[in-house]
Amino acid sequence: MNTVYDLKREVEKPERLTGGHRLCAGCGAGIVVSGVLRALEKEDRAVITNATCCLEVSTFMYPYTAYMDSFIHSAFENSAATCSGVEAAYNALKRRGKVEDIVKFITFAGDGGTYDIGFQSLSGAMERGHDMVYVCYDNEAYMNTGIQRSSSTPRFASTTTTAVGSVRQGKIQNKKDLTEILVAHNAPYVAQTAPIGNLKDLHTKAYKAIYTEGPCFLNVLSPCPRGWGYPMAKLPEIVKLAVDTCVWPLYEVEEGEWHLSYTPKKKLPVEDFFRAQTRFSHMFQKGNEWMIEEAQKYVDQKWERLLERTGG
Amino acid sequence: MSICFSGNEAVAYAMKQINPDVMGAFPITPSTEIPEYFAKYVANGEVNTEYVTVESEHSSMSVCIAAEAAGARAVSATSSCGLALMYELLYVAASSRLPITLACVNRALSGPININNDHSDSMGARDAGWIQIYAENNQEAYDNFIMAMPVGENVRLPVMTCMDGFITSHAVENIELLETDVVRKFVGEYKPENYLLKKENPLAVGPYDISAYYMEHKVMQAQAMKMAKARILEVAAQFEKISGRHYGLLDEYRMEDAELALVLIGSSAGTAKAAIDKLREEGVKAGLIKVRVFRPFPGEELAKALSNTKAVAVMDKSEGFSANGGPLFAETRNALFDQKERPYLIDIVYGLGGRDFKVEDVEKVFGRLKNIAATGEIGPVYTHFGHRQRGEQA
Numbered sequence: 027m028n029t030v031y032d033l034k035r036e037v038e039k040p041e042r043l044t045g046g047h048r049l050c051a052g053c054g055a056g057i058v059v060s061g062v063l064r065a066l067e068k069e070d071r072a073v074i075t076n077a078t079c080c081l082e083v084s085t086f087m088y089p090y091t092a093y094m095d096s097f098i099h100s101a102f103e104n105s106a107a108t109c110s111g112v113e114a115a116y117n118a119l120k121r122r123g124k125v126e127d128i129v130k131f132i133t134f135a136g137d138g139g140t141y142d143i144g145f146q147s148l149s150g151a152m153e154r155g156h157d158m159v160y161v162c163y164d165n166e167a168y169m170n171t172g173i174q175r176s177s178s179t180p181r182f183a184s185t186t187t188t189a190v191g192s193v194r195q196g197k198i199q200n201k202k203d204l205t206e207i208l209v210a211h212n213a214p215y216v217a218q219t220a221p222i223g224n225l226k227d228l229h230t231k232a233y234k235a236i237y238t239e240g241p242c243f244l245n246v247l248s249p250c251p252r253g254w255g256y257p258m259a260k261l262p263e264i265v266k267l268a269v270d271t272c273v274w275p276l277y278e279v280e281e282g283e284w285h286l287s288y289t290p291k292k293k294l295p296v297e298d299f300f301r302a303q304t305r306f307s308h309m310f311q312k313g314n315e316w317m318i319e320e321a322q323k324y325v326d327q328k329w330e331r332l333l334e335r336t337g338g
Numbered sequence: 339m340s341i342c343f344s345g346n347e348a349v350a351y352a353m354k355q356i357n358p359d360v361m362g363a364f365p366i367t368p369s370t371e372i373p374e375y376f377a378k379y380v381a382n383g384e385v386n387t388e389y390v391t392v393e394s395e396h397s398s399m400s401v402c403i404a405a406e407a408a409g410a411r412a413v414s415a416t417s418s419c420g421l422a423l424m425y426e427l428l429y430v431a432a433s434s435r436l437p438i439t440l441a442c443v444n445r446a447l448s449g450p451i452n453i454n455n456d457h458s459d460s461m462g463a464r465d466a467g468w469i470q471i472y473a474e475n476n477q478e479a480y481d482n483f484i485m486a487m488p489v490g491e492n493v494r495l496p497v498m499t500c501m502d503g504f505i506t507s508h509a510v511e512n513i514e515l516l517e518t519d520v521v522r523k524f525v526g527e528y529k530p531e532n533y534l535l536k537k538e539n540p541l542a543v544g545p546y547d548i549s550a551y552y553m554e555h556k557v558m559q560a561q562a563m564k565m566a567k568a569r570i571l572e573v574a575a576q577f578e579k580i581s582g583r584h585y586g587l588l589d590e591y592r593m594e595d596a597e598l599a600l601v602l603i604g605s606s607a608g609t610a611k612a613a614i615d616k617l618r619e620e621g622v623k624a625g626l627i628k629v630r631v632f633r634p635f636p637g638e639e640l641a642k643a644l645s646n647t648k649a650v651a652v653m654d655k656s657e658g659f660s661a662n663g664g665p666l667f668a669e670t671r672n673a674l675f676d677q678k679e680r681p682y683l684i685d686i687v688y689g690l691g692g693r694d695f696k697v698e699d700v701e702k703v704f705g706r707l708k709n710i711a712a713t714g715e716i717g718p719v720y721t722h723f724g725h726r727q728r729g730e731q732a
Contacts, residue, residue, distance in 0.1 A: 073408065073534050088545035096534040099544035100403050100430050107397035110390065111360070111404025111412075112534060118359035118388040118410050125409075125535050147400070294479030 033224040047092040048084040052258025054248030057221040072130040075333035077139030080170040083224035105142040106151035108132040113156045131158040137178035138168040152211040152241045159235045163248035173253040177202040190308045208243040217278035220247040247274045255304025267299040272329040286336035347507035348480035350375030355521040359410035362398030368503040369443035372415035395420035399427040406436040409533030418445035421459045432467025437490030445503040446691040454692020455503040458656040469632040473501040474607045477513040502605040567570040587630040587636035596625025598707040602653035613700030637673035663720040665729040688723040
């Protein structure tokens, strides 16, 4: 990789995820996928895996595929095992002289397919140590089926299965910290990133994940206009607010070493992030001030703990 | 070469001789020994297979699907709940037209949990689009596994080779092995036309298939299963040349002039043959049809084989809970419908969860058939056999 990141040069590379796919305007997933794939060296081939998700049904509707590389989708909960199976075949065929060139293995799955139903498959593949990258594009709910809560959905968020009513208002539990769980797998490279600004953070981390030997994991915040309730054009602002409020801190863990990738110049209050999305609108109703307070307290605690770990 | 092997070791040995590219390995009784034997071959460098010790059967089948799609030959082994956990992916494998080979060591499905033999596991997967070939004994378990890839890879369908848990998988018998170079030549190299790792032409597998295309894909899949019948016989004929052992879709035993017959699957055939020999000495015109290939179902062949019988008992080693008889019965009755002359037909569900089925039990069934043939009174068409009646002590 060139030492200096240059977005202009990067976007001039031939696209590996072509236009014409059916993802919504204002969705983070397409930007995440093309951003990650751009980190591949031009001459290297890749086999891409998808879990069943918005991305999969939008990028490979028979007989059209948006991927320039080979691609496999098999089911919802097994994208890590599927990717590991392709990698296993590569090792076998390479050993037998049937494949010679460099091929990289990258999986994309949503938070439902990663935090929930695909969790076991992911944990197994990471433990076995396949040379692969697992990318979770985290949009914090089951969006493909119409916005149902997952274990990644943040507390208080309204989804179709954490409805806002007179007795209950949004999700009861906090979001599962999957990135930390993946760090506990002793994977050589684990990072949390987002399609922010000129995509440098995403690109740099994707490059490291792809070119670090062994099982690497990227957790990428990927806003969903339908599920989160923001105008399509506001996608970059939503991402920036998530990062500047420390709701979604950017960091990486290389061989067990924690590094903070970004410290906001001014840490914004969480309500700035919440106010921009309809999924949190009930938090601003009279009498619900405690929700914002609780959410702020939780984000602060997590942030302080991350600062301790990264020595920031 | 003659050797004393359990069914599991026979299949593991066949796998070693084939030296597949990838194996998905996960333990479940009674198939556990297959990945265990294979692990030793890997550890001793006797194979150079990529041996993937997954965290579940679900991942085992996922690995096989991905590996096969990537251009590799993939195998696995499982039983009972393991096969049930693969259920979703069995369909994915078949519809993606990936010729994976899976050794299914038949065991009862939970619940309650039971580790012994019946056919509820593979019968539960009978409509998943896999070719299913059942072994009567250790020799057949070995032979079937060797024939599986030339069949599956030709019609592009996955193959499940089944044997009875413990009865076949763990009992040790003398079997004839083929030389490894003979096996390798017979099985050949896996050369798919398109695969994920092919450099010249990237491939996309597993689309979202809308209603404008889905049905065409299913029809093609159904046609492949129809074609599999001829291919199974073709491969069996080639196999006979290298082994001297003959295989068909069905195995007919003393059927030439049989008036009374059993139709069954698997190791019970051995028991039935012993009983039939005894009954023949007593002058009873008894015969047996062992269904070796259940998918594709040899309906025409079965109807023909039963055409001169008077009374037939279909022995189902799985329940099915249709309230109308077991799966083998449903297929057999279906196959007989177009015949002008049909035998009297009953269904007997037996041997569930390892319930023993002895020579004298077979004789009892023939006793019932004899009565039916003589009187024309069938009695209840669908019954269970070998279970205690209410109040009877265990």
